[in-house]
Amino acid sequence: xxxxxxxxxxxxxxxxxxxxxxxxxxxxxxxxxxxxxxxxxxxxxxxxxxxxxxxxxxxxxxxxxxxxxxxxxxxxxxxxxxxxxxxxxxxxxxxxxxxxxxxxxxxxxxxxxxxxxxxxxxxxxxxxxxxxxxxxxxxxxxxxxxxxxxxxxxxxxxxxxxxxxxxxxxxxxxxxxxxxxxxxxxxxxxxxxxxxxxxxxxxxxxxxxxxxxxxxxxxxxxxxxxxxxxxxxxxxxxxxxxxxxxxxxxxxxxxxxxxxxxxxxxxxxxxxxxxxxxxxxxxxxxxxxxxxxxxxxxxxxxxxxxxxxxxxxxxxxxxxxxxxxxxxxxxxxxxxxxxxxxxxxxxxxxxxxxxxxxxxxxxxxxxxxxxxxxxxxxxxxxxxxxxxxxxxxxxxxxxxxxxxxxxxxxxxxxxxxxxxxxxxxxxxxxxxxxxxxxxxx
Amino acid sequence: xxxxxxxxxxxxxxxxxxxxxxxxxxxxxxxxxxxxxxxxxxxxxxxxxxxxxxxxxxxxxxxxxxxxxxxxxxxxxxxxxxxxxxxxxxxxxxxxxxxxxxxxxxxxxxxxxxxxxxxxxxxxxxxxxxxxxxxxxxxxxxxxxxxxxxxxxxxxxxxxxxxxxxxxxxxxxxxxxxxxxxxxxxxxxxxxxxxxxxxxxxxxxxxxxxxxxxxxxxxxxxxxxxxxxxx
Numbered sequence: 121x122x123x124x125x126x127x128x129x130x131x132x133x134x135x136x137x138x139x140x141x142x143x144x145x146x147x148x149x150x151x152x153x154x155x156x157x158x159x160x161x162x163x164x165x166x167x168x169x170x171x172x173x174x175x176x177x178x179x180x181x182x183x184x185x186x187x188x189x190x191x192x193x194x195x196x197x198x199x200x201x202x203x204x205x206x207x208x209x210x211x212x213x214x215x216x217x218x219x220x221x222x223x224x225x226x227x228x229x230x231x232x233x234x235x236x237x238x239x240x241x242x243x244x245x246x247x248x249x250x251x252x253x254x255x256x257x258x259x260x261x262x263x264x265x266x267x268x269x270x271x272x273x274x275x276x277x278x279x280x281x282x283x284x285x286x287x288x289x290x291x292x293x294x295x296x297x298x299x300x301x302x303x304x305x306x307x308x309x310x311x312x313x314x315x316x317x318x319x320x321x322x323x324x325x326x327x328x329x330x331x332x333x334x335x336x337x338x339x340x341x342x343x344x345x346x347x348x349x350x351x352x353x354x355x356x357x358x359x360x361x362x363x364x365x366x367x368x369x370x371x372x373x374x375x376x377x378x379x380x381x382x383x384x385x386x387x388x389x390x391x392x393x394x395x396x397x398x399x400x401x402x403x404x405x406x407x408x409x410x411x412x413x414x415x416x417x418x419x420x421x422x423x424x425x426x427x428x429x430x431x432x433x434x435x436x437x438x439x440x441x442x443x444x445x446x447x448x449x450x451x452x453x454x455x456x457x458x459x460x461x462x463x464x465x466x467x468x469x470x471x472x473x474x475x476x477x478x479x480x481x482x483x484x485x486x487x488x489x490x491x492x493x494x495x496x497x498x499x500x501x502x503x504x505x506x507x508x509x510x511x512x513x514x515x516x517x518x519x520x521x522x523x524x525x526x527x528x529x530x531x532x533x534x535x536x537x538x539x540x541x542x543x544x545x546x547x548x549x550x551x552x553x554x555x556x557x558x559x560x561x
Numbered sequence: 562x563x564x565x566x567x568x569x570x571x572x573x574x575x576x577x578x579x580x581x582x583x584x585x586x587x588x589x590x591x592x593x594x595x596x597x598x599x600x601x602x603x604x605x606x607x608x609x610x611x612x613x614x615x616x617x618x619x620x621x622x623x624x625x626x627x628x629x630x631x632x633x634x635x636x637x638x639x640x641x642x643x644x645x646x647x648x649x650x651x652x653x654x655x656x657x658x659x660x661x662x663x664x665x666x667x668x669x670x671x672x673x674x675x676x677x678x679x680x681x682x683x684x685x686x687x688x689x690x691x692x693x694x695x696x697x698x699x700x701x702x703x704x705x706x707x708x709x710x711x712x713x714x715x716x717x718x719x720x721x722x723x724x725x726x727x728x729x730x731x732x733x734x735x736x737x738x739x740x741x742x743x744x745x746x747x748x749x750x751x752x753x754x755x756x757x758x759x760x761x762x763x764x765x766x767x768x769x770x771x772x773x774x775x776x777x778x779x780x781x782x783x784x785x786x787x788x789x790x791x792x
Contacts, residue, residue: 339618342644343574345666350580353669367668374666381646397756399763404774406783412775422774430763437759438648438784550756 165193166299173303179311183213186304190281193296197284201269203277203308204229205315212280213311225278228266232275237264239286253289253297261286267297269305277308327388334384338377345370379510382442383494386517393436393522397545400424400431400465400472407444407463415452419460425467432549433472433542439518440542443526446511447476447538455480455535472544479535483528491528492516515540566590566680569610571601571627572642573620577665581614584669585676598622602630605637612680615659616642617650625653632658638679642667648784655737655785662735662785678733694729696791697777699769701729710769720745721765724758728779728789737786762787 169189176182183201190199202212202225210225224243228235234246234253239261246256253265265287269277279301281287289297348370355363385391404422412420425431444463451461455478462477483491490496494513515538516526524542531537568590572578582592593608595601598619605613613631617624628639639659643651651662660679663672692704700709706722708715717725723745728736742754762781766773780788 338646339644342665343576347576347580349666350584350669354583370666396753398759401763401766401773402759402781405766405776405781408775409781409783424774429767430760432760441783547760550753550760 165189166296170299170303173307176307179307179314180213182307182310183304186279186300186307187213189303190279190297190300193300194281194293195283195288196281198282200280201277201304201308202229202280203269203311204275224264224266225280228268228278229275232268232270234268235266236260236262237266239263252291253294254291257289262289263287265289267301269301269308271305271309271312276312277304279304330384330388334381338381341373341377345374379514382514382518383510386514386521391439391518391521393439393518395434395436395522395543397432397549398435398437400433400474403433403435403437403440403444403474404463404465406437406441407448410441410445411448411452414449415461418452418458420448421460421462423462423464425465428467430547431465431467431472432545432547434523434545434549435542436522439522440540443515443518443540444474444476446515447526447540450511450515450538451476451478451480451536454478467544468541470544472542473539474542475537475539477531477535477537479531479533482530482534482536488528492526512538566612567608567610568592569595569601569605569608569613569637571595571598571614571619572616573597573618574616577616577642581672584672587673588676588680596620598624598627601627605631605635609635610637611683612676613637613639614642614676615639615654617647617654618644624650625657628654628657628659636683638683640675640679652737652739652785655735656739660734682733694732694791696732698771699778701725703730708769715768717765717768720761721768724761725765725769725789728787729791732789732791735782735786735788741786 169185173182173185173189176185183203187199187201190196200212202210205211210222210229221237224235224237227233227243227245231245233249234256236244236246236253236257238244244257244260244262246253248256253262263284263286264280264282267279267281268275269279281297287293349367352363352366352370355366382391401424404424408420408422448461448463455461457479459479462475464473464475464477466473466475492512495509496513512526519526519540519542522542524540526538526540529537529539566588568585568588570578570581570592572581572594573596578594582594585592590612593604593610595604598621601613601615601619604610613635615624615627619627624641628641631637631639638661641651641654641659641662642665643654643662644665647664651664655662660682661675663675692702694701694703698711702708703726708717708722708725724741727741727744738755738758741758746754762779763773766776766779770776770779777792778790780790782788
């Protein structure tokens with residue numbers, strides 16, 4: 121439910137309660153003719169109070185209105201409404217000269233029961249919510265009264281009324297107090313929702329800001345990186361071998377930025393995959409095209425399914441290529457030596473498996489659950505492995521966002537197998553009849 | 562004496578302009594710089610450049626718009642500078658008439674290779690001398706509509722043939738999914754165009770490539786299109 125809708129519901133509820141109280145009063149009025157005029161005035165002032173409290177622009181104003189009314193109607197000398205804040209602290213609205221002592225407030229808040237401060241200082245907790253105050257106090261004079269305010273089943277605040285020479289709690293006053301407690305509770309709930317809404321807005325603002333900053337950082341980095349690479353190639357022409365290192369480092373920096381952007385999109389929900397039916401071969405072509413440069417002499421052995429000439433799967437091509445690239449790069453970085461990396465495509469019923477198998481050190485059992493965490497790098501990893509430790513987290517995130525997954529298994533004979541699973545497709549999935557205008561995705 | 566090559570470089574960032582100018586040195590070209598789309602159009606009309614290098618993120622105009630305006634009166638090859646997360650803009654620019662793209666930060670070698678390929682293609686303008694496109698182990702005869710791989714005929718379906726012809730006659734140039742679809746299917750009704758295109762390309766690779774997962778000719782530009790590479 122949106123904030124506005126909840127506020128509307130509260131206002132509606134408040135008017136329903138007002139009318140219930142009013143009709144109850146009205147019945148008594150007709151029975152007790154003498155009191156009719158007095159009660160009519162009471163009714164009118166309650167209704168007008170309700171109107172004012174509920175239409176106040178801010179919850180704090182509503183609390184103020186309630187607190188002023190309590191003083192007017194009950195002859196109280198001070199009134200405040202304490203509401204819980206998110207940090208479980210308290211904030212108070214109403215009479216600036218209101219009661220100071222926090223102890224009874226905390227008691228009422230924690231127990232969710234009414235608390236009376238009697239003449240001379242002793243506290244009296246009234247456990248029965250329904251018991252009329254005058255009955256519960258049995259003739260004792262209350263100088264201060266603390267009534268819990270509820271939002272649903274939770275106590276969200278306390279109405280705090282003080283009468284220096286004692287509060288008069290006859291049945292008429294008790295009824296007014298009931299109504300005021302209700303208004304105060306609505307206003308306190310509203311205050312809570314306003315805070316939650318403000319927090320949500322702040323969070324959204326922060327998220328937008330983060331995305332904007334990342335996008336701009338990545339754009340601002342591209343220019344100097346392009347320049348650096350161009351200058352490196354000048355150095356190379358002049359015969360300086362260090363140019364190669366400069367270029368590699370620029371590429372590495374560029375990868376970091378790309379990974380950070382991907383991660384940010386994944387965690388903020390900014391990545392919306394559009395899976396389509398596509399040949400797995402195209403995925404393999406795209407991934408190999410990107411990584412074979414960095415593999416140099418090292419081989420990537422590709423095995424396609426023997427009995428399916430055209431394996432198909434549902435995938436968002438651009439992002440799925442990134443998954444396979446990350447897995448291949450991961451294999452290159454963490455499995456040293458010249459042993460070839462295998463890329464195996466197998467169809468497994470309703471799923472397509474694309475596995476990257478290496479002969480590296482494998483993963484220690486204690487680390488299996490953590491390798492897919494962002495920024496995690498195994499203890500055995502070289503410090504200069506050239507990665508921010510986001511590759512596997514991104515791979516799994518991108519896979520899961522489109523109905524697949526990435527899992528690790530131990531490779532028989534030593535090493536790791538990282539398997540990307542995607543929903544398999546058939547040629548029959550290819551032909552949803554659609555109007556023939558080309559609609560690029 | 563041959564005339565010097567004229568290159569129009571359009572980028573609002575001075576660092577990129579300087580870097581690209583350095584990279585172009587081996588071509589001994591006269592490089593004219595423009596910092597906005599409007600500048601670019603004016604200078605292109607005045608200088609008649611042999612090549613236009615165009616950044617897509619210009620302050621005043623969409624790069625795509627610049628391409629579209631240029632193409633109304635100029636055939637000069639256009640190489641766009643783009644970024645990894647700008648697939649949409651890249652495709653739009655290519656569809657609007659740009660010839661190729663490189664993503665920033667680009668490798669100098671790849672950049673120069675693209676520039677040279679564009680100039681070579683532009684220099685070959687006019688009629689094709691021979692109906693046969695021969696590259697490596699592959700020979701495509703446009704007249705007799707036959708394909709030979711290592712001298713042996715390859716059987717292609719009509720769609721695969723059309724696709725191969727469109728790609729091979731634009732050798733070296735990246736063709737967007739839309740461009741291929743429009744030329745091969747000519748607007749006929751079809752289901753999911755992009756998915757069908759990928760499937761046909763996969764079949765074609767299996768027929769004409771020695772190693773279909775490492776295609777020498779039918780290369781992919783993920784998210785953008787395909788490119789037929791001649792040896």
